Amino acid sequence: MQRRNFIKIASLxxxxxxxxxxxxxxxxxxxxxxxxxxxxxxxxxxxxxxIYIYVVKQESGQGVQTSLPLILxxxxxxxxxxxxxxxxxxxxxxxxxxxxxxSTSVMTQYMPLRKAGATAREMLITAAANEWRxxxxxxxxxxxxxxxxxxGKEFTYAKLxxxxxxxxxxxxxxxxxxxxxxxxxxxGQKKTNIKNIVTGKxxxxxxxxLPGMLYGAVVRCPVLEGKVNNWDATSIxxxxxxxxxxxxxxxxxxxxxxxxxxxTNRWSAIKAANQLxxxxxxxxxxxxxxxxxxxxxxKLLDTKPDLVIDEKGKSAELLPINxxxxxxxxxxxxxxxxxxPMEPVNCxxxxxxxxxxxxxxxxxxxxxxxxxxxFFGLKNTDVFINLQxxxxxxxxxxSADYGGEAMQLATFADGKPVQLLFTRADDMKFGVFRPASxxxxxxxxxxxxxxxxxxxxxxxxxxxxxxxxxxxxANLQGDLGGGSDNDMYxxxxxxxxxxxxxxxxxxxxxxxAVNFTYNNFVIESFIDEIAFAQKKxxxxxxxxxxxxxxxxxxxxxxxxxxxxxxxxKEAAELINWNKKxxxxxxxxxxxxxYNHAMAYTAHAFEVTVKN
Amino acid sequence: MPTYQLEVNNKSLxxxxxxxxPLLWVLRDELNLTGTKYxxxxxxxxxCTVHINNTAQKSCMLPITACVGKKITTIEGLSEDGSHPVQxxxxxxxxxxxxxxxxxxxxxxxxxxxxxxxxxxxxxxDAMSQVVCRCGTYYRIKNAIKKAAxxxx
Numbered sequence: 018m019q020r021r022n023f024i025k026i027a028s029l030x031x032x033x034x035x036x037x038x039x040x041x042x043x044x045x046x047x048x049x050x051x052x053x054x055x056x057x058x059x060x061x062x063x064x065x066x067x068i069y070i071y072v073v074k075q076e077s078g079q080g081v082q083t084s085l086p087l088i089l090x091x092x093x094x095x096x097x098x099x100x101x102x103x104x105x106x107x108x109x110x111x112x113x114x115x116x117x118x119x120s121t122s123v124m125t126q127y128m129p130l131r132k133a134g135a136t137a138r139e140m141l142i143t144a145a146a147n148e149w150r151x152x153x154x155x156x157x158x159x160x161x162x163x164x165x166x167x168x169g170k171e172f173t174y175a176k177l178x179x180x181x182x183x184x185x186x187x188x189x190x191x192x193x194x195x196x197x198x199x200x201x202x203x204x205g206q207k208k209t210n211i212k213n214i215v216t217g218k219x220x221x222x223x224x225x226x227l228p229g230m231l232y233g234a235v236v237r238c239p240v241l242e243g244k245v246n247n248w249d250a251t252s253i254x255x256x257x258x259x260x261x262x263x264x265x266x267x268x269x270x271x272x273x274x275x276x277x278x279x280x281t282n283r284w285s286a287i288k289a290a291n292q293l294x295x296x297x298x299x300x301x302x303x304x305x306x307x308x309x310x311x312x313x314x315x316k317l318l319d320t321k322p323d324l325v326i327d328e329k330g331k332s333a334e335l336l337p338i339n340x341x342x343x344x345x346x347x348x349x350x351x352x353x354x355x356x357x358p359m360e361p362v363n364c365x366x367x368x369x370x371x372x373x374x375x376x377x378x379x380x381x382x383x384x385x386x387x388x389x390x391x392f393f394g395l396k397n398t399d400v401f402i403n404l405q406x407x408x409x410x411x412x413x414x415x416s417a418d419y420g421g422e423a424m425q426l427a428t429f430a431d432g433k434p435v436q437l438l439f440t441r442a443d444d445m446k447f448g449v450f451r452p453a454s455x456x457x458x459x460x461x462x463x464x465x466x467x468x469x470x471x472x473x474x475x476x477x478x479x480x481x482x483x484x485x486x487x488x489x490x491a492n493l494q495g496d497l498g499g500g501s502d503n504d505m506y507x508x509x510x511x512x513x514x515x516x517x518x519x520x521x522x523x524x525x526x527x528x529x530a531v532n533f534t535y536n537n538f539v540i541e542s543f544i545d546e547i548a549f550a551q552k553k554x555x556x557x558x559x560x561x562x563x564x565x566x567x568x569x570x571x572x573x574x575x576x577x578x579x580x581x582x583x584x585x586k587e588a589a590e591l592i593n594w595n596k597k598x599x600x601x602x603x604x605x606x607x608x609x610x611y612n613h614a615m616a617y618t619a620h621a622f623e624v625t626v627k628n
Numbered sequence: 629m630p631t632y633q634l635e636v637n638n639k640s641l642x643x644x645x646x647x648x649x650p651l652l653w654v655l656r657d658e659l660n661l662t663g664t665k666y667x668x669x670x671x672x673x674x675x676c677t678v679h680i681n682n683t684a685q686k687s688c689m690l691p692i693t694a695c696v697g698k699k700i701t702t703i704e705g706l707s708e709d710g711s712h713p714v715q716x717x718x719x720x721x722x723x724x725x726x727x728x729x730x731x732x733x734x735x736x737x738x739x740x741x742x743x744x745x746x747x748x749x750x751x752x753x754d755a756m757s758q759v760v761c762r763c764g765t766y767y768r769i770k771n772a773i774k775k776a777a778x779x780x781x
Contacts, residue, residue, distance in 0.1 A: 078726025211718075284645075
């Protein structure tokens, strides 16, 4: 968390780290006098034996502080007891792929991390071979040492750093054969920091306390885009410890207008936020209700779509339904959803000497510095972010709103740090929600009873309305994915996905698995409907739709339907699919090719209805 | 603000806080015992579970005035070094994902095992339904409780 630990990060090439300048330097940490060698921005090898591995992806429970260092350590042949894993803070001037979302951290970092580890290992082996005047092929690395396999002589890594750092960096280091892996894919790896977690010593953003820190809360307008008319400070006059009430403004980061409260203690801030009387101009969404919104979504299913794409993701027309064929239609509706991470969003901000320093958990720190700096007339480099592990993210912490609100509060705090906390009620009311949607699925059948001329119509307010240009038809494109069309995993010869857009009365954001959460649910539900109508077993029906060997989807990713079939069969076997069950007990099965992470998934449930 | 004398993790401590403040915020903000987490503030998620006189209780709605004269134990007081058999089982089974709810889970599990040394699956489900895990570590929690039950015999 300390600024002094900030290591200079090299710029990035596509998908990976460029190697930093090669030179030994005194460790920046003032607790250590070790001389360190940094063959890559992600590794620092110190002559006191410590090996630092830096993680730029953000930990939210998915395990990147365990998985990513492990990948690097595998190639480095480091003794795991020497390894210290550290997160890095963020500043826009340094760059780096900090953004963490879409289930892609391991997939995108796997090769760059292996190469980084292999680079360091090869340089250390070369340094040792040069000392011994033997061929590098005679030397092998293991447990933070290089061993001469003929003489049995060895050097610890720590003794080789000075020499290794003068060598040329190999451009294409040899990666290990997966058969020789000791860490990757092996059972029994413990989560990094697990002992701190179970003893209560693991600090999330909410646990940070800075000297002189004040506590913030915000009373937000109950309606999106509404404004503050005025507030009645006397309504909280009986509460001790209130320092200031300030007007909070929309910043274009999906935060709301409101009234900020700065207090000496958290309980007073929370109480004041519950008690403060504010007079609002509720604006154009004043009369929005769940019921009206649901009706509007469903009505759109009957209208001409704004956008139609075919199975190749290309603009298309709706195919006329063959009036002679049997057609099955089903409508579905899904609600707005809050992410509800266990750690409600929170952030500490301090504004001093015209710059911000902030502390908190963010999936996309770049969005905080880019999204918020302009509001204050600053550059994105004027925001320094001390990143903390998150108590769950699920996409909620991709949003910069809570960072921006904490920064606004800090500008009123005379240079003191202020910690903003969303209460759980705030979290449920003022999140960036998974969009509500209505769906119509419709299909004809070929003479084998398999679906053809499949149509998936969706009515939705696109998430992209809240991330880019509001109201653009192209924003719908993202919502037509997620298994619904160009990434459909079933072999259905003719597909159409059609979308109608609507304006949402709530801010939206990406929610774990994004468009799959709604599209996959309705597709799998509809497959059951049509299998039932065709009097076919829903498992066998799915397997019949997964017979193709390989498909290249629109994003260029190769996908193997038969792998999905294998996973589906495994799930069926585990639940004992064909077992005869008593009345009132039934099994269900579903699958998905989750293309964000190239993951083949299936699940099966046995459900019993009581009474 | 009034002064209260508390016994937390076998230490006697004095705090100056508003009379209606819940124990949770006293532990976290006054005593820096941040292992006890805020999750909902309305006594439903269980992240804030501590022991009051050796019984699991949610601290987010428990007024400070109700804690005076009672023995308060937080996760930091369970063991110095994570050596309590329940903590050890949590490590062995590799329970946590994000970890945010786990101190509340552990405090609840310790109380369960103190009262019911050999809990059945139904007894585990019943006791642990008091604590929500958004990551979904419930199966590993159940396995860890069974493992701890064996070592605590």
